[in-house]
Amino acid sequence: MHRITEKVVLSENIVKTVFEAPEIARKRRAGQFIILMIDDRGERIPLTIVDSDPVKGTLTIIYQVVGKTTDQLARLEPGDVIQHVLGPLGHPTEIEGIGTAVCVGGGVGIGVLYPIAKALKEKGTRVISIIGARTKKMLILEEESRSVSDELHVTTDDGSYGYHGFVSDVLRDLIAAGTKIDRVFAIGPVPMMRVVANVTRPHGIKTIVSLNPIMVDGTGMCGACRVTVGGKTKFTCVDGPEFDGHEVDFGLLMSRLQMYAKQEQEARERCRCGDHDR
Numbered sequence: 001m002h003r004i005t006e007k008v009v010l011s012e013n014i015v016k017t018v019f020e021a022p023e024i025a026r027k028r029r030a031g032q033f034i035i036l037m038i039d040d041r042g043e044r045i046p047l048t049i050v051d052s053d054p055v056k057g058t059l060t061i062i063y064q065v066v067g068k069t070t071d072q073l074a075r076l077e078p079g080d081v082i083q084h085v086l087g088p089l090g091h092p093t094e095i096e097g098i099g100t101a102v103c104v105g106g107g108v109g110i111g112v113l114y115p116i117a118k119a120l121k122e123k124g125t126r127v128i129s130i131i132g133a134r135t136k137k138m139l140i141l142e143e144e145s146r147s148v149s150d151e152l153h154v155t156t157d158d159g160s161y162g163y164h165g166f167v168s169d170v171l172r173d174l175i176a177a178g179t180k181i182d183r184v185f186a187i188g189p190v191p192m193m194r195v196v197a198n199v200t201r202p203h204g205i206k207t208i209v210s211l212n213p214i215m216v217d218g219t220g221m222c223g224a225c226r227v228t229v230g231g232k233t234k235f236t237c238v239d240g241p242e243f244d245g246h247e248v249d250f251g252l253l254m255s256r257l258q259m260y261a262k263q264e265q266e267a268r269e270r271c272r273c274g275d276h277d278r
């Protein structure tokens with residue numbers, strides 16, 4: 001049982017939840033994730049550990065409400081419990097020895113990127129962050145991102161705040177201006193990560209993306225999270241979640257994410273009707 005200690009609604013459909021999980025809080029490193037089950041009848045969903053407090057024994061997650069389980073999670077308040085939490089899972093991010101890193105985050109991906117930018121900064125890397133959202137009210141963690149960056153660029157698709165355009169446009173401009181970049185970390189919607197990888201490929205800038213396929217067991221046994229990287233099959237839960245963006249088959253990932261769209265829509269409709277059991 002993991003007791004929720006804090007809940008904050010960060011934007012229209014993005015929520016931050018802090019809950020007790022002392023053993024995971026002690027071990028966790030940037031880039032790792034958990035798989036949680038709200039109750040015994042729930043489904044297992046993966047979420048990145050955005051922050052941890054080893055002293056209080058808590059984990060912080062930030063998630064977008066997209067379907068049944070994230071909808072249920074967002075309804076839980078301090079004092080409520082999450083029944084099962086598995087983790088920390090996945091390889092931690094490689095953060096040593098990087099001169100200048102550009103951290104590109106889109107939407108809820110900013111939450112996943114923030115601990116990586118923070119860890120890079122703590123290791124002495126020069127961090128340039130580019131964060132973007134569809135519109136100003138959907139932008140999250142601006143001040144937190146600023147506090148761990150030497151340079152911060154903010155974009156909105158509709159121009160309601162910051163640069164009018166996509167995060168990849170700002171990255172393209174930085175490269176064109178001759179900015180020395182040793183590595184790019186891109187986390188956000190799959191099409192965004194694909195575009196960022198296409199921007200950096202001709203310049204040979206190593207680009208790490210964090211993949212988000214459907215997961216079930218998180219142990220490399222079920223095969224649900226398989227992706228193709230460099231022509232080889234990889235399991236995101238045990239081989240990732242980070243991969244070389246220039247090697248990822250993004251088209252395949254997008255089609256696999258759509259596989260259960262109809263069933264997911266039906267589950268969410270039932271959840272909205274208050275019938276969580278079917």
Ligand SMILES: Cc1cc2nc3c(=O)[nH]c(=O)nc-3n(C[C@H](O)[C@H](O)[C@H](O)COP(=O)(O)OP(=O)(O)OC[C@H]3O[C@@H](n4cnc5c(N)ncnc54)[C@H](O)[C@@H]3O)c2cc1C
Pocket residue numbers: 033045046047048049062063064065066067068069070071108111112211212213214215241257258261264265267268
């Ligand atoms: C390693 C990993 C880390 C993740 N970290 C975060 C995080 O920190 N914050 C966060 O908000 N989300 C994160 N995700 C995505 C998150 O797991 C899904 O949004 C969640 O499982 C959806 O569950 P649901 O029951 O609410 O929605 P579902 O009913 O399962 O799905 C609803 C809609 O969301 C889409 N969807 C489902 N799963 C994913 C997915 N894995 N990625 C993108 N879209 C999906 C579906 O196509 C569908 O349209 C992560 C995924 C992985 C694999």
Ligand code: FES
Pocket residue numbers: 214215216217218219220221222223224225226235236237238
């Ligand atoms: S989630 Fe089952 S193999 Fe990765």
